[in-house]
Amino acid sequence: xxxxxxxxxxxxxxxxxxxxxxxxxxxxxxxxxxxxxxxxxxxxxxxxxxxxxxxxxxxxxxxxxxxxxxxxxxxxxxxxxxxxxxxxxxxxxxxxxxxxxxxxxxxxxxxxxxxxxxxxxxxxxxxxxxxxxxxxxxxxxxxxxxxxxxxxxxxxxxxxxxxxxxxxxxxxxxxxxxxxxxxxxxxxxxxxxxxxxxxxxxxxxxxxxxxxxxxxxxxxxxxxxxxxxxx
Amino acid sequence: xxxxxxxxxxxxxxxxxxxxxxxxxxxxxxxxxxxxxxxxxxxxxxxxxxxxxxxxxxxxxxxxxxxxxxxxxxxxxxxxxxxxxxxxxxxxxxxxxxxxxxxxxxxxxxxxxxxxxxxxxxxxxxxxxxxxxxxxxxxxxxxxxxxxxxxxxxxxxxxxxxxxxxxxxxxxxxxxxxxxxxxxxxxxxxxxxxxxxxxxxxxxxxxxxxxxxxxxxxxxxxxxxxxxxxxxxxxxxxxxxxxxxxxxxxxxxx
Ligand SMILES: Nc1ncnc2c1ncn2[C@@H]1O[C@H](COP(=O)(O)OP(=O)(O)OP(=O)(O)O)[C@@H](O)[C@H]1O
Ligand SMILES: [Mg+2]
Numbered sequence: 001x002x003x004x005x006x007x008x009x010x011x012x013x014x015x016x017x018x019x020x021x022x023x024x025x026x027x028x029x030x031x032x033x034x035x036x037x038x039x040x041x042x043x044x045x046x047x048x049x050x051x052x053x054x055x056x057x058x059x060x061x062x063x064x065x066x067x068x069x070x071x072x073x074x075x076x077x078x079x080x081x082x083x084x085x086x087x088x089x090x091x092x093x094x095x096x097x098x099x100x101x102x103x104x105x106x107x108x109x110x111x112x113x114x115x116x117x118x119x120x121x122x123x124x125x126x127x128x129x130x131x132x133x134x135x136x137x138x139x140x141x142x143x144x145x146x147x148x149x150x151x152x153x154x155x156x157x158x159x160x161x162x163x164x165x166x167x168x169x170x171x172x173x174x175x176x177x178x179x180x181x182x183x184x185x186x187x188x189x190x191x192x193x194x195x196x197x198x199x200x201x202x203x204x205x206x207x208x209x210x211x212x213x214x215x216x217x218x219x220x221x222x223x224x225x226x227x228x229x230x231x
Numbered sequence: 232x233x234x235x236x237x238x239x240x241x242x243x244x245x246x247x248x249x250x251x252x253x254x255x256x257x258x259x260x261x262x263x264x265x266x267x268x269x270x271x272x273x274x275x276x277x278x279x280x281x282x283x284x285x286x287x288x289x290x291x292x293x294x295x296x297x298x299x300x301x302x303x304x305x306x307x308x309x310x311x312x313x314x315x316x317x318x319x320x321x322x323x324x325x326x327x328x329x330x331x332x333x334x335x336x337x338x339x340x341x342x343x344x345x346x347x348x349x350x351x352x353x354x355x356x357x358x359x360x361x362x363x364x365x366x367x368x369x370x371x372x373x374x375x376x377x378x379x380x381x382x383x384x385x386x387x388x389x390x391x392x393x394x395x396x397x398x399x400x401x402x403x404x405x406x407x408x409x410x411x412x413x414x415x416x417x418x419x420x421x422x423x424x425x426x427x428x429x430x431x432x433x434x435x436x437x438x439x440x441x442x443x444x445x446x447x448x449x450x451x452x453x454x455x456x457x458x459x460x461x462x463x464x465x466x467x468x469x470x471x472x473x474x475x476x477x478x479x480x481x482x483x484x485x
Contacts, residue, residue, distance in 0.1 A: 132284060134394075136351065137335035137399055139313035164264035206409045 008190065008199040019189040024186035025207065031103045031175060031182075032168040039110025039164075043115025046070065048145055050120050066116070073113035079174045082106050086178040099180030103172070111168055118160050122153030155226045162219035166212050183207060232259040235294070235403055235433055236281070243273075243280050243287030243457075250276045250335035250456040258403070262428050265444035265465075266437045269480060274437045278344065278407050281435070282306075282313045294403075312338055314396030318408045320388040322380035329376040329389055331364035332398045334392060341400070359398075366394040370424060373379050386417030390424050396413040397428070406430070441485060453477045 011017040046069065049062045073081065086102050126149050134144030154161075176185045189206040191197040236258040238312065243251040250273045258264060268274050279285040281292060283299055283306050292299040299309055316411055323331050336359045340350060363476060367373045370390045389409055398405055408423070410418045424441050427446050428434070436446055451468040453461040453476070459473045469485075472478045 016435050127321070128323075129317060129319055129321035132322060133317065133323065135283065135307075136284065136310060136315040136317075137396065138307045138309075138339060139335060140307055143338065147338075148325065155325070 004196050004199050007194040007196050007213070008203070009191045011190045015193065017186070019191070020181070020186040021183065024181055024183040027100055027175070027180055028169065028172045028182045030173050031100065031107055032165065034104045035107025035111055035168055036165050038105070039111030039115045042108065042112025043119050044150060046112065046116035047119035047123055050116070051123050052141065070113045070116055075111045078106070078110055078171055079177055080173065081110055082178050099175060099178040102178055103175040103180050107168060111164060114164060115161070118157050118164065119153060122157035123149055125156050126152045137189050158219060158223050158226060162215065166215055169211055169215070170208065235260050237293040238281070238290065239293070240290040241277070241287055243276055243285060244288050250457050251280065254457070254459055256452070256459070258435065260433055260435060262433050262450060263448045264450045264452060265437045265448035266435065266454060267396070267439070267441070267444065267450045267480070272455045273457040274454050275407050278405050278435065278437055281370050281405060282315055285316070308344070311335070311399050312401050313403045313405065314399055315405045316389070316393050316396055316407070316409050316413050320385070320390055320392045321411070322388055322395070325381060327377050327379055328367070328383070329363050329371070331380065331391060332366060332395045333359040336362065336398050339459045340421070346410065363398060366398060370394055376394060384417060386420045389413065389421045393424055393428070402433060404432055404434045406438070408435060408437055408439065409438060410438070422457035441469070453480065
């Protein structure tokens, strides 16, 4: 075992393997964080479309689109979406983007679909009296949504959003399919340099666990901050 | 007498169920109209149609020279002039007491109708803050300015909800059973505030508090099955009711 560790450390430190790991770590975090942000924006918009009263035409059309969107992104695996974007959509559009950029967008679009469902549940869990009170003082539906309902919905769904973020972090392990280097690519590089995969993969697992634990703690802290208005 | 609100043949149905069957009512500035009637008779629906929280399915609601039942009017602007107080208070849970009161005045002043000059943010906030603090002082809750609604008692919540509506300086205030969700010992403080307000603002109050209605209103309405069955000054209305349904109702509640 100790020779295995020596081999690993040799490549990790002396041959600059740690640089690859850092790059992978950065990519993993960048894809997950930006993906989540895009997802929150898209998810909130879609959730709003879903709860808007439907007696006008525009909301109905938007709702139809939202149903299709959510159906597509929840109905296909992330890898398939990445491949479709990178190898089908981009060539058709004639656009060149890096694997990381594509991953950020696909993760954002994908998590937008999941977050819209979470957010819809969150919005529906807010007392309808809150919307009524906002409308009764003359605020528009959109303004009341933004200032009153969504902040309360977000508070309700914070734990679930934390799970979504953790899921995103873990799922970044598929971005190597479109040529983005993440933690898997980094540790695979170290492993193939030494023909020894045991230590690299254990370290990789530990890094993932540490990230997830840290995020879990962060979410606890945020929840506590949000809980002020319950006192 | 200046006419504030005129309701003509107001109808409302939910699907096939007709809840309001043609209601006519004119409200003048300074009126205190109290509405009573059995449960399910359409009192809340009537009140909620007035500011289009429910869209009327027939009739007209004249307010500020426009028909609110016409879906093309800017209802948000009219609601700023027609406050509403709910049975369950509905204070904004994510805002402090002071923010609850300031929110709508600040927002609407920062978003004036097109063409009007936009005032400075700091100035609007400062003004709204001072007005809100003055309102809180009026109800003796200045020290609660920075707490969240969940820490207030029911009576305190409802009094804050009332001054939140007042902060918009409305011409008309609508109350839907403002004391029915309160513990009995808190009803008094809310009625006292309303009694005080009645001197300076026009109100329509749906209530089960017969004593309050009799003392404060200048006009009583009895609604049953979506119709106004009797209307009159409180002395006559309570002392000498004409309609058998009202007689029956009063004999049960008094
Ligand atoms: N959103 C709705 N959808 C369907 N039916 C409704 C709706 N709101 C009210 N109703 C029906 O309309 C009728 C009148 O209801 P409303 O709440 O106006 O009565 P109310 O006089 O306020 O009664 P209460 O004294 O119990 O508050 C009831 O039969 C009620 O079931
Ligand atoms: Mg009612």
